Amino acid sequence: MSDPISRLDQFRADTPGAPMKSAAEVRQRGDQIRRRQRAIVTAGAVALAAVVAGPIIFLSAGFGERATEPDPAPAPSQTPSTAPSPSSSAPAADLTRAHLPSADDLVADEPYPRWVEDQTYDDEGKSDYNECLPESLRDMGATAAVRRDFLPRSGEELSDAAGTLKAVVAEFASAKEAEAARAEISKTAASCSALDAETAGSLPVEGGVASAGDINVVTYQPDDPDMNAVWEVATAVVTVEDRVLVMTRKRGVQSYVPPTDLRTSAVNATYRMVGARPPAASTSSPASDPASNPPSSPPPADILGDAQLVSAASLPAMPLEGESSATWQQVPAQPTPTLYCQGAWLSSLKAADSVSREFRLQNPGEIGKVNVTVLEFATKSAADTAYETVHGWLDGCPATMADAKLFTAGPVESIEIDSTPAIDRAAQMLAEYAGDCGGQDCDATWYDHQTVAQIGTRLVLVTHAEAGGPCPPTRACPPEEASDYTEWDNRVAQTVQATVSQAIVDLR
Incomplete structure (x- = not known):
């Protein structure tokens, strides 16, 4: 039997001016869609397992992130907790705002207030989201990007000191290109050569559907000599197949304050990036329908308590x-x-x-x-x-x-x-x-x-x-x-x- 893709190439050649992709592009995109569908199925299975077996346990940072009662979830929180079928999900090629984290996905470390959404963009936005990264994701080869900025809830104690948090999700032509971009971004964030910065900490992002990821935290002296603190920039970079998440937290802190963790927030955002409900959101979101979630068993006992x-x-x-x-x-x-x-x-x-x-x-x-x-x-x-x-x-x-x-x-x-x-x-x-x-x-x-x-x-x-x-x-x-x-x-x-x-x- 002749190769239908070969016939497609012949048809394309015989039809000048037709807005059609080449056979290689069609094959590449088909492979890309199949990979992401597998990632979504995996995410749904892991999320469902998390509901049944209890929350994922991460390394403690001494005074790590602590969950707070989240705000009502926006539209992205309506993503099903189980793997969506190809017929019911959005086309895998379409990167939309639904693939960005919501306020429910972000853990506000005590004693800071909860995060709320500020601005959402259908690209990387006009302002820089990370001052350690001189190159945009588009410049690194991303074919699409979306961005959401968060601020601490105003009017609460320490809301002025909590800083900002920004999340960007980008899509690349292949998983190989995405991983290359992730490695380069992580290296750049760790050194932060754009600023005279010092390394404050580094952690892996583990669990769930992440292909690879880590968090790097740097600090640098402010321009204002009267500012009795240093600036801290925490950058989480995670890949899943051909998509990359870059999450940035910036705040002013005393030099002896433990660095930002971001791990739980980054893992939750990674689930959103592939179109699945995060494990944490499935149990903490007041907007979720309890009837749609299977009954959960008690979580496994921690080593310490x-x-x-x-x-x-x-x-x-x-x-x-x-x-x-x-x-x-x-x-x-x-x-x-x-x-x-x-x-x-x-x-x-x-x-x-x-x-x-x-x-x-x-x-x-x-x-x-x-x-x-x-x-x-x-x-x-x-x-x-x-x-x-x-x-x-x-x-x-x-x-x-x-x-x-x-x-x-x-x-x-x-x-x-x-x-x-x-x-x-x-x-x-x-x-x-x-x-x-x-x-x-x-x-x-x-x-x-x-x-x-x-x-x-x-x-x-x-x-x-x-x-x-x-x-x-x-x-x-x-x-x-x-x-x-x-x-x-x-x-x-x-x-x-x-x-x-x-x-x-x-x-x-």
Whole structure:
């Protein structure tokens, strides 16, 4: 039997001026459509499995993204959660606004407000969406592109500090061209040569239908010398077959704030890019029809949870002269690192799971803080490597402060902790840095004990900080004898003991 494509070529040759594609183009487009239909079927199957088996579990970033109650979903949220059939879905060649993420797909990390849609474009838009990328997707060979910009909900606390988030989806002629563009964009975003930027973090985008993807975060100094922060640009780049997603978050942050995560938002946006409902959206969108979703079973148990986190009642109270003792209060996660001397994003340690909790001591002003993170690793060797990394952070203390006039870092020392099972090793150091009380004559100082302990595949990070000045929070000012430090040392030791004992409660 003769090849129908060959007959098509002959017909095209015999019909001058007819607006027809060549046989090679027809074959290429047919292959492209079949590939995307397979990706959509895969996405639908994974999304359905996620509804039944529970949400996908990603690596924790210490203080990672936390889901909030989403706004009602716009039109894109009506995409079916199961794989659409070729007859019911839009033609695969058509890249539309429906392939862009909606506000429901974006996770607003605490304490920032939820994201809402700002502008949507049927191309890349007239303004730059990422200042680290000097070349547009069209210039890189994209045949089509759509874009949507998001802003934090106005009128809420920290809405002015949350920054902006922008998503662009582009289509290329082939999967090979799309992957080449993704690799180039990722490399450019990581170096950000267009700006005098420094690397702040990097993470893979995993799960679902993504062919490949990662997130790179950089920071750079602002032009305004009065801006008491640095600019942060986080770029997520993901491919699925011949389509590329570029998601950009920009905000102003203090240099010690953990970098933007973006992973959950990027995965959800990747599902939208292939025309499928994201796993997170299938359970969080108030606009979804419960009757259309199959009943879900309880999600699988995480490795770590609240059971491994110390409670406020277990932390030692601080005696106050002439008053009753100040007691600890658990507070929502703050935009600060677990350890003052933390040198990088905790997710860079690549733990299998992580949980965190924070406490403050108030009577009436803030006079103490305890931050706790427990990390579980897949192997003992991975935990060993992470311990050495954290130990190096404490030893070098790369943290910076806007006002470091009183900053000093003591030596890292090994400590003993009584636990069952026994700890493998533990280290602690004391950092002293200026308190935020304003004025050149301010002598308020934080005395911050930071501890890392390892028990097999588990690491426990603990901060116990108390405010003082001009003397440490000791019994005598100035302290003259070793006994003057005893009460303070005991409080720190009790905090560490209680935290580690609770963190390994399931290992006994």
